[in-house]
Amino acid sequence: MNSQPLGIFDSGVGGLTVVKAVQGLLPHESIVYLGDTARVPYGSKSPETIRHFADQNVRFLLSKGVKAIVVACNTASAHALSDLQKNHNIPIIGVIEPGVDAALAEPSCQRVGIIATRGTIRSHAYQHALALRRPDLLILEQSAPLLAPLVEENWIDHPATIEALKTYLQPLLDRGMDTLLLACTHYPLLIPTLQSVLGPGIRLVDSATTCAQHLQTHLASLDLLAENASPTFDLFLTDLHEQFELLAQRFLASGPIKAARVELS
C-alpha cells in the first residue's frame, strides 16, 4: 500500500480521459495531472523534441512526490516511454501496451485498424507491438490529425467530423477491419459517433480504459495501491486558459475545475 499520488501527463487535456478511467476504477488514488498545454500538440512534432518534452514532464511529476507515472499520451508513449523507463527509477507505464493487450484479448481479432495522430502513426509503435505478438494479424494504420482538434472544438457529431471520419475510416473498412484501436486519448469522446459511422460488427478498443485497467494490475503487483479516504486531484498546465478548464470539465465529465500554471525546466 502506498498513499502517494499517481502522476499522469499528456501534451494537453486529452489525457484526462485516462484520469476519468483511473478515477472510475481506482477511486482511492490521489492524482497529479500535468498537461503541457503551452506546447500542445505533440502529434506533429519530431521524436527528439517529444522525448525532451516528456522528460521535463516526468521531472515535474517527480517533484510532486508521485509513486508511479502514466504517460497518458500516445505520441509520447510511442517515442519516449523506453527512454523514460531507462532514465527514471519509478514505475512508468504508457498507453500502447495496454491497448495492444485489449485488442488481442478477443481471439476473433484478425484485422486491426489503428487511428492516431501523425506522430503516433509515424512511430509504428502499435504496429510493432501487435505484429510481435500476432505475426498473422492484418494491421491497418491511419493517421487522423484532425480528430483531436474536432474534439477540442466540441464538434462531436458535427457534419465536418462525420466527413472526416468517413475519409479516414473508409480505406480500413474496405480492407475488412474487424477491430478499431483508438490510439489517441481524445478519441473516447468520439465513440458514439464512431459507432454510427462504422455500423455494428466493428469492435472499438480505447486506450484510456485499457490503460486504467493495466495500471490497476501493475500497482497491485507492486503493492502500490492506495486507500485514501479523501483522494486529491491536482491539475497543472504549462499554459493556462479558461478554454482549457472548460475542455478539462468536458473530458472529466465533471463540474468546474481550477488548474494551476507551471513552468517546466
Add this chain to the structure above:
Amino acid sequence: MNSQPLGIFDSGVGGLTVVKAVQGLLPHESIVYLGDTARVPYGSKSPETIRHFADQNVRFLLSKGVKAIVVACNTASAHALSDLQKNHNIPIIGVIEPGVDAALAEPSCQRVGIIATRGTIRSHAYQHALALRRPDLLILEQSAPLLAPLVEENWIDHPATIEALKTYLQPLLDRGMDTLLLACTHYPLLIPTLQSVLGPGIRLVDSATTCAQHLQTHLASLDLLAENASPTFDLFLTDLHEQFELLAQRFLASGPIKAARVELS
C-alpha cells in the same frame, strides 16, 4: 537602400504565405524566416505565453542581422506587437493594421466579418482597430480554430472543410456581411473554396497580400529597400520534420525546400 535581410516569423509555416507575397512584390529582398514549429499553434495559448514566445523569435531574427521584422502571425500581432515595438529598436510590423487598411480602402464596406484563430478573435485586435477608424461599421467576429488544421491536412476543398466553413460563416452571412477579413496566414490557401461557399458579392481581404504591400511602403519610406541581384531565403524551424518541409513547399508554391533547426533561448 539596405541589402540586409528581412526577418519574418510565425508560429509555424502559415506565415510563408506572407513570404510568398513579399517575394512577389519585393523580389530583390533577402529573407530569414523563423517558424516556431516546436510550439505551434499559438492561437490557443495565453497572451502572456504568446508575448514570451514572440520576444524569443525576435531575438533570434536580430541575431541573424535583419533590418526589419514582420510578425507574420495574427495571434502574435494581436498580443505581442506593441511590446515588441517598445522593446526592440528596429522596424517591426504586424499583419493587423495592413488588413484593416485594406478592408476599409473600399468605401462601400459596411459589414465586415473576421475569421481567425481563437487567440486572435479573443484579443479583439481587429475589432478595435476597425472600430477606431470607422465607428459606424458592423463588425462580426468568428473564431474558426479548425481551418488552420484543415489547411495543414491539405483538405482545401474536402467536404469536412466545406461543412466547417458553412458552420463558421453562416452566422456572418445571416447578418449581411459584405467583406470577409481572413485574419490568419493559413487562410489564403482557402480562397477558392471560400469563394464557392460564399458566392459572389462578398469581398475577401487576406492579411498576407495586404501585409506585403504595407511592408513595401514602410521600407520605401525608411529607405530600407534592397536591390540584391541574388536575394537569399533562409528557413529556420524550432522543430524539424519532413511534414513541415512539405507544408512549406505548398505554402510557398515552390520546389523542394531545406530547413535548419534552431533552439530558442
